[in-house]
Amino acid sequence: MKKAIASGNFLRSKLFWAIVAELLILLVGFILRPDFLSIQLRTLSDGTTVLFGTPVDILNRASEITIIAMGMTLVIALGGTDISVGALVAVSGAIALKFLRWDVLVYNTPGDYTVQPFYLVILLPLLACTLMGLFNGALIGKLKIQPIIATLILMVGGRGIAQIVTDGKQFTTQYTPFKFIGNGSILGLPLPIIITLVVVLGVMLFVRRTSFGMFVESVGINPNASRVSGLKSGTIILIAYVLTGFLSGISGLIYASRISSNDSNNAGLGYEMDAILAVVIGGTSMTGGKFSLTGTVVGSLIIRTITTLVLYFGVVSEAIMAFKALIIAVVIVLQSEPVRNAISRRRDRIRTQMGGEARA
């Protein structure tokens, strides 16, 4: 009896359906192309061995969104949204490339050196993005402004700031340590995957080992009750946005390193949408409250798997959006309250009928 209730809850859980969806998409890929799931160890010309294969590629390319989505999960659990993350990605890359390349020789050398010390190239973009997160957090947590609208400010202005930082120019760099962030690998594992793992584990530890996660859920479920019972809901909201800003900065560095350049127009374009979708597919409700960081990772992988699958079959990259929309629509409809309740109710009915027969 206890088991039946547990499995009933399991069917109601969004995480379960998200994992099922991911497995189904992978299965479709495997059926259409048997080498879709193969992983090989290859030795590159410079002697390093790297893991190759679509699953590795999916993990690798999902890192930017996964990292941002970690912060986004907390933001959404608090009943908010942050639509400025894409612009922050652009700002991060612009500042990094500005400090790597801003000298007189900018158009005459390949740029296999850095103008400013390398630690500044890494720290300043992160600092700038953290400050922008602080701006968002202060507006939302302290001044109680609606999240969509408060983050709309930096979404509109952020790309402008990125353009002005680099004076509207696009720099490229060949500086090896910087390129290593997005293209390097340690023990065969691409570095973005390792960074993602560190971020995911870090956020999970921060949230579940301290009482922060509980505070977030409490504020997300009822901000007023939490405030009355002594929680500083404003500060908790502020921290979530600052964290999201910081993580967008990391994501921006990975993106800039991958393309060895800054691209204020296209860097992080649509990331806010992907990150929010990853969170929602992962089972965290847009209305706030309980959240699941594991679910978010699965959600991010679903989005990337769809993209990879569709790209694999030679569909033009812009049209991917249509497929994404269709599959996401299916996932969302499956997860929506009325449908989930209907499915589990049907299950329950069948089970009680069967139980009745067995007893008879």
Added chain:
Amino acid sequence: MPDIHSRTLGHRERLRALLTNPRYLMVYATIGIFLLIYLFGALLYGSKGFTSVRTFMLFFSDNAYIGISAVGMTLVLITGGIDLSVAAVASLTGMIIAYGTTVLGLHPLVCILIALLAGVGLGALMGACIQYLNVPPFITTLTGMFFARGVTSLISRESISIKHSMIDALAGFKIYLTWPNAQGEWVKIKPVASIDLNTIAFLVVIVIGAIILQRTRFGRNVYAIGGNEQSASLMGLPVARTKVLVYSFNGLCSVLAGIAYVLYVKSGWNLSLQGAELDVISACVIGGVMLSGGVGYMFGTLFGVLLKATIPAIITFNGAMNSWWAKIFTSVLLLLFIMIQRAVIASSQRTRRK
């Protein structure tokens, strides 16, 4: 009751009541700041022609597609929802018209009919999804946006320029503004200013939107749902029907905006109007529509669009500034307006407590 009210209040009192009504404060703020920025531009670039009628008319014709879409968006925002798909649907409309007329050889009206079916259908579908499946508007319309963009890219990835006599005629339609000269003859004013079809469409749609919002039962339902959806449904108002209709109407506005954009650029491209949904939403917010729902006026939205139009105009007149400053100034404006909104809410809460 209204009769007694109007009898006890004289004209002057009524005007004062209208001016001090806190409900209209945000609209006044928008108009005031628009006038301020316009004055600023006039003082700096008045000699270069910033104050000419031509420049003023360009505010309308260059932003007609934003304005038309903002009418539907205002309704959606007042119900407490949001629609991110507007720009994608407008872009899809442009592509359907471009591909239909130049590649398939269809008549533009047939293409417009197809676009209307697609846009209104998608709007209704999204509204139904929001209402019946309880999916948040943000996520639903985001999916709608992805879908519309994707379909546009599936039709064609190249920019298709439109060559059709009817489109050319519609786009070329202009009423030149004239005034009488010393001899009493009507001559074109200098520099030449004109009213084109997009400007007319923009103003007509704004007026229709205002009538729907202020003078119909449907409009009242929209405000009631935005104020408190639960109370509205407990009062027996048709919440479900109204919400689905609002999103369908917004789909219609998006298609109209797409047609206006086609007349403006005479081409269809899958990457056109990228990010324009943010322009539309920020125009509404600057116009005093609250994203929490229940508050907003078409008149405010009209000035929101105009205010947003003056900033790029000033930057163009300046000439030396990077066009990216427009984005930064717009975001500063947004910040200013949400601060004003915040202050208005805070002061109204204070008076209520008294």
